Amino acid sequence: MREGNSNNGRVTWEGCSVLLDINDGDRLVFARLSPAAKLKIGNKNCSLQPLIGRAFGTVFQVDTSSDGPCLSPAQVNVNNAEEIGDGQGNDELRDKVNVNSADEVRDGAVNVESRDNRALVDNNTAQSLTGEDIEAMRRQGARGNEIIEALIANSATFEKKTSFSQEKYRLKKQKKYAPKVLMRRPVARSICEAYFKKYPSKIGFLRVDTLSLLLSMANVSSNSDILVVDMIGGLLTGAVAERLGGTGFVCNSYFGQAPCSMDIVRIFNLSDEICKRILRSPISDLLSPKESSEQTLQHDVCNVEGQSNDQISASASMVEISHSSENGISDIATDNTEPVIRKAPKAGERAQKEVIDLWKENGFSSLIFAAPELDTWTVVKDLLPLLANSAPFAIYHQYLQPLATCMHNLQLGKMAVGLQISEPWLREYQVHNARYLCHFHIIVAKLYNFFEVLQLLKLFLWYKIQITPSL
């Protein structure tokens, strides 16, 4: 029932887009898999060829083969005790108590640890292994884990560290000497989270829970025609298209003649069927009376546009989101001369007159507006008549004031009911293991509340149910 390259595909293919999570989110890279694609990890250039035909969710490690460094599926994960336990197939929880788990270590550090940092002197002599020694080990084919063990054995201070700090040391060394690469499926959730973490301004600081709310409140469902104003890189357009699943339409509308960037749409592995459902249209075309004749000139403009987009998608075979780079985004390991074997399907064709007429006749099923750079109220006011009566709409802004003004004016104009400004609030919790706490005779009730507040950004959203303006 499912095509291999559909969004539900669980195994990668050549030309497939993937999200590579290097060392637990330290680096996040969107890549398109091809035999020629390469990824630089540390100082090694690794081919992405071994990732083709693998299951999403696979963890890879850097191995040395005869042709140099290469990525291979990790058998057992170093330094992550939890995963070691499971990798060995210990389904019994009791067995895991004996494993040197991170949780246990943490509790130990809190409760029974007598070691501390009094003996540590920062004079750079603790490690007796030199850079040359490590290089020599590497040349002899030592694996990352072996290097880490050697570093520990040659560290004068390791034994004196608290077990918590030992764990930290291992983790640091693992990241450097035995990096792991987790291959994830690029879907609305992972794409939004990756951008929010590494390059939030590109997506207008839209957090995944807020994106979820927008999609729900605008009743995005199959066979709907959704009007979007997406000035957040195409994340919204892609997320809506994903929910439509190749039915209905998402109309990405824009002001003037130059469409907004939709780069992020290409990161989704949208099937051709779904891509065909993403259309673009200038707002002026949507607002013009239905009778107006279509200018052939505009079609020519559109074709040129389409070509340049293709060039972009062909060259941007890999996009890294990183803290470090100035603009937050960079192309790496790009090989422009390499012919693209399976091009990312083209999304965002210009909407033809017939489709626009149909939209005008029936009205859109809903509107989602995420354009921090446009004046919210004046644009929304113009777009609302395009919606079918009783259609919901959802508007996002990272600031409160544009939404307050917009809501106020809608109420004065009696243009909508059910108006509401909502600010979603999301907190992630670190859940510790009760069993380990009991093991150390600690009162559980006092200790499990080690919560970590990750994000408390202010984000705003509201939605309304439209009513006939004339009534």
Add this chain to the structure above:
Amino acid sequence: MLACHPEKKLSFNRSISDGDLVIVYEKHESMKAVTVCEGSVLQNRFGVFKHSDWIGKQFGSKVFSSKGGFVYLLAPTPELWTLVLNHRTQILYIADISFVITYLEIVPGCVVLESGTGSGSLTTSLARAVAPSGHVNTFDFHEQRAESARADFEKTGLSSLVTVKVRDIQGEGFPDDFTGMADSVFLDLPQPWLTIPSAAKVLRHDGTLCSFSPCIEQVQRTCETLRTRFTDIRTFEVLLRTYEVREEKMQSLSGDGDDSNGSVPRKRRQCSDGSYLVSGSPSISSVMARPCGEARGHTGYLTFARVKCVS
């Protein structure tokens, strides 16, 4: 409720007909689901409304009662349904629901298993997300509740997307015929950890799971059990804060007062429920927002996980 059938799609050309489900909007947070029936009437504090007056009108229309009161007739959506459905149990609300759908990566065509069905608030949104080709199999051990849920899905037009079964999932696990079939599993059970081995069995490779629990003790045991077969275990709490918007009058020091920023020369205060307070004194006014006094507090913890990849 959904536009699976083209003739049911919301449109300027679609009007309310006999047998349609409409949401009668009286005022903010005061709504009611009504199935339109030719000879029937709706009676509320605004008067008596004849259903026959509604037929042929567009969704979104304002309709009047015999004594001049009015309501709006809205097309049902899962969000509106969540606000009007009969509470047979505690239900999930929009913030949790929307996050669950995205985080479980549910898209059209997915097969989702849910337990328990409860009042069907989440089920309605799950059905929307998997439509048109996917399916939601929802389980509740309470026979009568399952029956009511079935009737509701019939009413909302979702019965082709949802199958309600009576089964004690916590005690018996999911049926064996779902082994390796589910894209996602949602658990809202008092002891979700008992169901996790079964959930791991029914999930496809890379499948996702979510467990909703109000207490941290439940979360703790769940996470502990999850660690053997699942990865990417993350626990969240999602809340919504609402704001009220008002146009407020403020006196300026210069004292020239009236209407210097071109806004309406009278004080007009609005709440997010659309009620107005108007007074006549002229002054500088501007639109401002502040958090509403009361917000829905803790609902529950959402724990997500993904079946471990065995390569």
